[in-house]
Every structure is written in structure tokens, then in C-alpha cells.
Amino acid sequence: MYQVGALIVYGAEGVCRVESVGPPAIQGAQKGTDYYTLIPLYRSGKIFVPVDTAVHTRPVMTKEEAENLIDHIPSIPAEVYENSSPRLLNERYQALLKSDNCVDLVRLIRTVHAKERNAARKGRRLGQVDERNMKRAVEMLHGELAAALDMPMEEVENYLRLRIGALADASPAES
Numbered sequence: 001m002y003q004v005g006a007l008i009v010y011g012a013e014g015v016c017r018v019e020s021v022g023p024p025a026i027q028g029a030q031k032g033t034d035y036y037t038l039i040p041l042y043r044s045g046k047i048f049v050p051v052d053t054a055v056h057t058r059p060v061m062t063k064e065e066a067e068n069l070i071d072h073i074p075s076i077p078a079e080v081y082e083n084s085s086p087r088l089l090n091e092r093y094q095a096l097l098k099s100d101n102c103v104d105l106v107r108l109i110r111t112v113h114a115k116e117r118n119a120a121r122k123g124r125r126l127g128q129v130d131e132r133n134m135k136r137a138v139e140m141l142h143g144e145l146a147a148a149l150d151m152p153m154e155e156v157e158n159y160l161r162l163r164i165g166a167l168a169d170a171s172p173a174e175s
Contacts, residue, residue: 001051002036007060007147010049012097012136014143015041015060024048042143042153056100066148069102070163076103078110086129093133097140105141109134 002008006018016038024035026048036057038047049055061069083089096104112134116126126134145160146153 002057002059007041008038008057009060009100009144010038010047010057011055011100012140013038013040013047014043014140015147016047017041019046021051041147042139058100060144060147061102063148063150066145069106070145070160072103073106073160073164076106076110078114079107081111086127089127090129090133093129093137097133097136102141102144105137108137109141112137 001021002018004018004020008016008018010016019037019039021036022034023029023031024037029035029048030050034051036047036049036051036053038049039045040047049057081089081092083092093108096108112126112130115130119126142153142156145156149156149159151159
């Protein structure tokens with residue numbers, strides 16, 4: 001059970017703070033069931049979730065885990081998934097978003113960036129399915145990294161660019 005004040009990742013919602021644990025004061029709640037009252041960090045509102053929910057929850061990664069993930073981003077490959085069906089493409093992206101794995105979020109982002117570069121070379125734009133799912137993956141990944149690194153979400157993209165750039169600059173010297 002999570003404690004009040006804990007930062008958790010709640011399904012595809014992203015990072016939330018546990019505001020309270022116990023019976024909620026809302027209509028429709030199961031009597032005798034404890035709920036987490038969650039406050040999303042990067043959106044408004046409250047979420048009431050039974051403590052024994054089937055939706056996956058987990059603690060936010062630690063600062064060390066976040067730094068380790070960032071160190072490995074250059075080695076996470078884009079996924080080659082060519083499918084002309086927007087429905088099947090969306091299902092694949094949704095599976096990555098729901099996997100509860102930050103490496104899968106990075107993979108999705110890198111995949112769509114690669115598709116974007118390829119489309120630009122052909123004078124095309126990305127499809128809505130690609131754009132929408134990449135936006136959600138970026139929100140989820142940057143939200144968790146911001147919480148783990150204790151920085152505003154708006155600073156995460158620049159931080160990643162600096163860190164990944166520094167890693168790329170250091171690689172040839174280490175060889």
C-alpha cells in the first residue's frame with residue numbers, strides 16, 4: 001500500500017501524488033473499500049482508485065534509475081513497425097504506452113522520430129496516430145523523469161539533449 005505523499009505512476013495517467021488513502025467521500029464508491037485519492041502532477045483533477053485496482057501502479061523511478069535510463073537512451077533502438085492500418089498501428093502504440101516500461105516509451109518516441117525523418121525526406125507529414133501517441137509517450141516519460149530528477153517538466157527535454165549530447169561527445173574518447 002502506498003503512503004500519503006508518495007509519487008506513483010498510475011497506468012497511462014502518469015505521475016500522481018497520493019493525497020489520501022481510505023473511503024472516499026464520493027457517490028458510487030464501493031462501501032467498505034479503501035481508495036487512493038490521486039492528484040496528477042501534470043494535469044488538473046483528482047482520481048479515485050480502489051487500493052486493489054487492476055490498473056498497474058508503481059513507485060516513480062529513483063533518481064539513479066532515471067540517470068541510468070538516460071545513459072542508455074542512445075542504445076535503445078527504434079522499432080521497425082510498418083503497417084498501413086491506423087487501427088493496428090494505434091494498437092501497437094497503445095501496447096507500448098500501457099507496458100509500464102520507460103524503455104518502451106523511449107522506443108516509441110525514437111520510432112516515431114525515425115518515421116518523421118523518413119516522411120520529411122519524402123515531403124510528407126506524420127499521421128495523427130503517430131503524432132498523438134508520441135505526444136502521450138513524451139508526456140509520460142518526461143513527467144516521470146521530472147519527478148525522479150526533481151525538476152520542472154519543462155526542463156526535461158533540454159536536460160536530455162545536454163546529457164545525451166555529452167554522452168555522444170564522450171563515446172569516441174572512451175574507445
